[in-house]
Amino acid sequence: MSDALSLPVNPLLALRAAILTVLGGDAELGRLMGGQVRIHDEPPRGAAPVYALFGPAEMRDDSVDGALRHTHRLGLILFARPGSSRGAIEAAGRAAALLHEALLSPAGHSLSVLRVESLACARDERSGETRATLTLQAVTERLSTGSGATP
Template sequence: MSSPILPLRSAILARCGADAPLAALLGGTGAIHDEPPPGAEPVYAVFGEAEARDASSSAERGHEQDLAIRIWARPGSTASALAAAERMAELLDDASLALTGHRLVALRVTAIEIGREERTNLARAVLRLRAVTEVT
């Protein structure tokens, strides 16, 4: 059985990358990166941890997934990270996204957190999502 993590990330990237208001909040691009872009100044978004667990029934093969998107901002600018996280939440909560090899049953925002990285003093917001998918 193939993992739904990468197809879900691709669909999230397509949805967020096409949104002009989010792009404005993220410094001109709605991209969500796999790791911090070299030399990039915050505000930017990075895919965080993801976990897919078997949630198959007797009739359908499926997964429940938890994943995070981390938004980084300059020191003292928690509001800009939070604004980007809130826009992503608007775009993704209960969204109908097309996934390769899987069908998205549900996508929900479960939390938005804010904080500060102690080492760099960068502000951050974390958007937490839960998805239920079925194998097609």
């Protein structure tokens, strides 16, 4: 297995940053999220929904013929106000439309494919908040270092 954590730019972090760039620049998604796109690593204290968190993520080595490739499966979880699933579903739908087969440019990598695998919705019994979860699949490949050698 390749040592992805020691790469110049971690493929998963590069992919997340590219996703943030695309989603963060979309005015319609910002409107659906209450005025601005809010995507976090951890739940923000005291923040009112609609906001999003990066959810579970998995990156696997998929190297072939000297090309350092990785497959990714990652979640983006959108939270809506209690009693309103519509906000989370609309924001998740907009994010899905922006990301499905998008031509992102993760730093240090090329993106072969990015697909929305699923959009699932569930209500938290305790808080009443609806969570819409986008599950994304992607394949990245490390860009050549320019030395002509493959990693």
